[in-house]
Amino acid sequence: MAEKVTLSDLNKTLSELNVQSLEGVKIEGDVEIEIDAGAGGVGPLFAYYFGQQAAEIAMQLIKFAKAVGYPVDGLLQPVAMAQAISPAPASLAGAAAAVTAAIPAFKVPAALASSKFSVGTDKTWKNQIQEVTIGATKANGGSRGNVIKLGGEKAMPFFPDAPMPHNPKITMDVFDMPIGMAKAVKVHYEDVINSPGEWAKKAVKKFGADLVTVHLISTDPLLKDTSAKDAVKTVEEVLQAVDVPICIGGSGNPDKDPVVLAKAAEVAQGERVLIASANLNMDWEKIGKACVDNGHVCLAWTQLEINAQKELNRKLMKVAGVPRESIVMDPTTAALAYGLDFAYSNMERIRLGALRGDEELTFPMSSGTTNAWGVREAWMVRSPNKEDSDWGDRMLRGPIWEILTGFTLAMAGVDIFMMMHPLAVAYVHEITQSLMGMIEAKTPDTASWLKMEV
Amino acid sequence: MKETSPLNLYKQLPQTNCKECGEQTCMAFAAGLIARTKKVEDCPPLLKDKKYAKKLAALQSTVAPEVRMVYVGVGDKQLKVGGEDVMYRHQMTFFNKPPFAYDVTDTMDEAKLVERVKKIATWKKFYIGNWERVEMIAIRSVSNDPAKFAACVKKVQETTDYPLILCSFNPAVLKAGLEVAAKARPLVYAANKENWKEVAQLVHDFNVPVVLSVPFDLDGLKSMAVTFESAGIKDIVLDPGTAPNGKQLQESLKSFINLRRAAVEEAQRDIAYPTIALPINAWLTTQDPVRAAYWESVLTAAFVIRGGAIMVKHSIEAHSMMPDMHLRFNIYTDPRKPVQVKPGVHNVGTPNAEVPMFLTTNFALTYYTVESDLGSNGINCYLMSINTDGIGVQASVAGGQLTPQKIKDAFDESGFKWEEQKYPALVLPGMAAKFSGELEELFGGKVKIMVGPEDSGRLGEWMTKMWPPK
Numbered sequence: 001m002a003e004k005v006t007l008s009d010l011n012k013t014l015s016e017l018n019v020q021s022l023e024g025v026k027i028e029g030d031v032e033i034e035i036d037a038g039a040g041g042v043g044p045l046f047a048y049y050f051g052q053q054a055a056e057i058a059m060q061l062i063k064f065a066k067a068v069g070y071p072v073d074g075l076l077q078p079v080a081m082a083q084a085i086s087p088a089p090a091s092l093a094g095a096a097a098a099v100t101a102a103i104p105a106f107k108v109p110a111a112l113a114s115s116k117f118s119v120g121t122d123k124t125w126k127n128q129i130q131e132v133t134i135g136a137t138k139a140n141g142g143s144r145g146n147v148i149k150l151g152g153e154k155a156m157p158f159f160p161d162a163p164m165p166h167n168p169k170i171t172m173d174v175f176d177m178p179i180g181m182a183k184a185v186k187v188h189y190e191d192v193i194n195s196p197g198e199w200a201k202k203a204v205k206k207f208g209a210d211l212v213t214v215h216l217i218s219t220d221p222l223l224k225d226t227s228a229k230d231a232v233k234t235v236e237e238v239l240q241a242v243d244v245p246i247c248i249g250g251s252g253n254p255d256k257d258p259v260v261l262a263k264a265a266e267v268a269q270g271e272r273v274l275i276a277s278a279n280l281n282m283d284w285e286k287i288g289k290a291c292v293d294n295g296h297v298c299l300a301w302t303q304l305e306i307n308a309q310k311e312l313n314r315k316l317m318k319v320a321g322v323p324r325e326s327i328v329m330d331p332t333t334a335a336l337a338y339g340l341d342f343a344y345s346n347m348e349r350i351r352l353g354a355l356r357g358d359e360e361l362t363f364p365m366s367s368g369t370t371n372a373w374g375v376r377e378a379w380m381v382r383s384p385n386k387e388d389s390d391w392g393d394r395m396l397r398g399p400i401w402e403i404l405t406g407f408t409l410a411m412a413g414v415d416i417f418m419m420m421h422p423l424a425v426a427y428v429h430e431i432t433q434s435l436m437g438m439i440e441a442k443t444p445d446t447a448s449w450l451k452m453e454v
Numbered sequence: 455m456k457e458t459s460p461l462n463l464y465k466q467l468p469q470t471n472c473k474e475c476g477e478q479t480c481m482a483f484a485a486g487l488i489a490r491t492k493k494v495e496d497c498p499p500l501l502k503d504k505k506y507a508k509k510l511a512a513l514q515s516t517v518a519p520e521v522r523m524v525y526v527g528v529g530d531k532q533l534k535v536g537g538e539d540v541m542y543r544h545q546m547t548f549f550n551k552p553p554f555a556y557d558v559t560d561t562m563d564e565a566k567l568v569e570r571v572k573k574i575a576t577w578k579k580f581y582i583g584n585w586e587r588v589e590m591i592a593i594r595s596v597s598n599d600p601a602k603f604a605a606c607v608k609k610v611q612e613t614t615d616y617p618l619i620l621c622s623f624n625p626a627v628l629k630a631g632l633e634v635a636a637k638a639r640p641l642v643y644a645a646n647k648e649n650w651k652e653v654a655q656l657v658h659d660f661n662v663p664v665v666l667s668v669p670f671d672l673d674g675l676k677s678m679a680v681t682f683e684s685a686g687i688k689d690i691v692l693d694p695g696t697a698p699n700g701k702q703l704q705e706s707l708k709s710f711i712n713l714r715r716a717a718v719e720e721a722q723r724d725i726a727y728p729t730i731a732l733p734i735n736a737w738l739t740t741q742d743p744v745r746a747a748y749w750e751s752v753l754t755a756a757f758v759i760r761g762g763a764i765m766v767k768h769s770i771e772a773h774s775m776m777p778d779m780h781l782r783f784n785i786y787t788d789p790r791k792p793v794q795v796k797p798g799v800h801n802v803g804t805p806n807a808e809v810p811m812f813l814t815t816n817f818a819l820t821y822y823t824v825e826s827d828l829g830s831n832g833i834n835c836y837l838m839s840i841n842t843d844g845i846g847v848q849a850s851v852a853g854g855q856l857t858p859q860k861i862k863d864a865f866d867e868s869g870f871k872w873e874e875q876k877y878p879a880l881v882l883p884g885m886a887a888k889f890s891g892e893l894e895e896l897f898g899g900k901v902k903i904m905v906g907p908e909d910s911g912r913l914g915e916w917m918t919k920m921w922p923p924k
Binding site: 106107108109112113114115116117119120122158159160222252281303304332334336337338339340341342344345348349352374376377380383384385386387388389390391392393396397399400401403404407408411423427431434435436437439440441442443444445446447448449450451452453454 | 544576577578594598650673681684697701707735749751768774775778781783785787817823910914
């Protein structure tokens with residue numbers, strides 16, 4: 001018996017003999033060859049053929065080991081390779097079998113294994129989203145025919161962990177003066193564009209709006225600069241025209257909005273409207289207090305910044321005294337193809353943070369889904385880029401832009417959507433309610449698409 | 455990969471700081487592995503030197519994605535399916551956007567088949583500096599005739615080199631297709647509870663990836679995955695069932711969520727395969743093509759967002775493809791990458807003393823859109839990008855990140871020489887029109903303030919009408 005040969009000696013000698021190294025083969029222990037099928041994606045076919053090569057190499061290795069005086073015989077016995085060391089060439093097959101024992105030649109199993117699938121829920125979700133009621137019926141000092149409840153979730157939307165207590169709601173936009181609209185939208189409102197009351201009725205009766213939002217944009221100093229006193233007449237008109245709960249929006253002018261919205265809150269006293277909105281760049285305290293004084297819900301609007309959202313929510317609660325059950329958040333909707341990824345992840349982070357215990361974020365969320373119409377792909381007739389494939393019919397393209405913007409954010413946790421196109425309203429309702437199991441329909445055989453004729 | 459500490463990966467590296475990977479140190483390389491900017495294969499010594507074999511194996515197993523990755527197709531069009539590590543995109547990023555496979559059938563007449571394949575394969579749209587395109591063709595055997603299917607596959611391959619999904623439950627049909635196309639590594643759809651033995655043999659013999667289809671039965675799906683894996687078949691995609699409507703649609707989405715959870719949150723390796731979704735099933739619910747296309751888009755969105763790794767689709771109308779492509783792009787955009795361009799004056803084309811100065815923000819999306827609109831209309835000009843912390847024009851005007859003073863300061867800082875311009879004029883975005891007056895004052899009348907269109911797609915018309923200024 002000669003002295004023992006180490007692995008590195010073997011490798012060295014092999015390389016001197018110009019034996020090529022083989023990816024996926026590793027030599028372990030003493031003289032034992034394993035094929036690492038996991039490395040480098042070695043498929044079964046490869047392993048099969050490779051097995052035979054490996055067996056040949058194994059034979060050479062063994063011969064080599066013998067030649068340098070390595071005690072192969074004794075070593076090989078325990079690993080059941082006795083056949084392999086017999087010198088007859090016929091033993092190659094036997095060696096292959098032994099060496100490739102880990103990956104045998106392909107054989108279709110006789111029967112399916114029997115496995116059970118199970119997976120847990122997310123144990124970090126311990127907080128429930130605050131439930132917020134919008135609207136007040138006669139019994140509660142208002143004049144609405146019904147109320148709308150938002151929030152109450154204990155899990156991410158449509159997740160298996162816990163059912164959603166309320167389906168997402170849609171409030172349709174009504175403006176207090178004619179505004180520019182994409183053609184696909186305009187055709188639905190041309191007959192009511194000068195009458196907010198009729199507009200609101202159409203949104204509710206014809207288009208199935210859960211609520212309507214009166215946007216007092218005429219108050220913008222750059223538009224008509226309507227006074228707060230005159231503007232709120234439109235609020236009264238809409239409250240008369242429909243009996244669903246309503247939202248009241250300003251013009252977005254940070255100086256004027258607090259005045260206008262405070263006045264609107266007064267005339268809508270008792271109706272528990274959603275006041276849209278307070279943000280950090282304006283007198284949020286005035287708006288928050290107007291909500292508290294008149295029993296309304298305050299929409300807290302921030303721009304794609306989770307910490308700003310926390311700050312505003314905190315200030316509304318601690319400084320303006322807005323109760324938890326009277327806050328809804330608008331973390332900003334950037335539309336499909338125009339920053340939707342930011343809006344989506346911002347909202348998803350907010351909702352996850354809330355579920356995991358951040359009390360400054362446990363509020364329902366709102367989305368200004370109408371923003372989708374600002375994206376050129378939603379309204380332009382054709383692409384400005386001459387090399388693009390044809391953009392098709394914008395009358396069909398626009399609504400789907402609003403649908404996907406809204407639905408995507410529903411997946412991130414939005415509870416209420418401000419929308420415009422009737423078709424978009426219908427689809428966002430349908431898909432969110434479908435994913436909550438609220439819509440009965442006969443599901444076709446899902447394998448039949450293979451042979452479907454379309 | 456679950457590992458988040460470079461230190462733990464460093465232990466599996468050579469620790470020689472040889473710099474062959476392009477990093478200064480092995481620790482930096484380890485950080486690159488964590489950030490997914492480096493791959494194990496980027497470390498030459500680890501691969502070559504046999505003394506690192508154990509480290510290599512350990513490292514490869516550590517960095518392997520939580521959802522396995524399956525390669526479909528070959529060459530430069532090869533696709534990665536799966537390979538994801540997180541449940542929510544903000545936790546890191548989603549890596550491999552689900553390929554969209556649009557369908558053709560073996561009962562289409564040849565001219566229509568070729569026309570449709572060409573339309574699918576040439577579709578493109580420009581978006582944030584790139585072209586969005588389709589990735590795959592799914593060939594359905596409606597005829598159930600092996601010869602017809604083989605002929606169809608052949609025709610498709612003659613027309614395009616896009617990767618394929620061969621769709622049939624009939625092993626004879628699949629075999630006929632594979633005999634034509636196996637070298638291109640198509641995905642086989644599908645093994646089910648009836649045909650799985652034959653299909654297992656086929657995908658083994660032809661060495662191609664396979665979909666296991668056991669709808670609405672995750673126990674059954676897992677059983678089949680375990681069975682295939684035990685036979686050495688690892689290139690597996692799971693079809694848990696895509697119901698297009700009713701309560702089963704809710705169940706479908708839950709299945710996708712549960713499978714992703716099992717893979718990335720519970721490291722259940724025996725079920726951690728990529729999933730296939732079938733938005734095409736919307737077409738089983740209605741005869742109305744607009745309704746079907748809309749619903750198909752909605753289903754696509756649901757499964758793109760919640761982890762579908764590959765999709766079979768039907769509508770190739772612009773009103774479906776554009777929103778679906780953008781939605782996928784948005785969800786698979788890497789949130790870790792900056793979306794801002796460098797603030798300052800940029801050249802578009804070859805500007806000279808007679809061109810206008812346009813202005814936009816440093817939000818990448820806005821900037822590249824404006825730049826592409828200028829470029830594709832052959833407009834030579836300067837384009838100032840103002841640092842608004844990566845916020846677009848409309849939002850930054852409303853939010854105060856874009857103000858007249860900020861614009862003036864940006865020009866002062868850039869050192870742009872207005873006096874060398876024949877028409878010293880700054881063109882504001884239409885959305886920032888209200889800054890005109892204040893800017894005139896700030897520039898002391900030395901720069902003419904003009905108002906551009908509200909959408910940069912109209913800059914071509916604007917130039918014709920408004921430039922040079924009178």
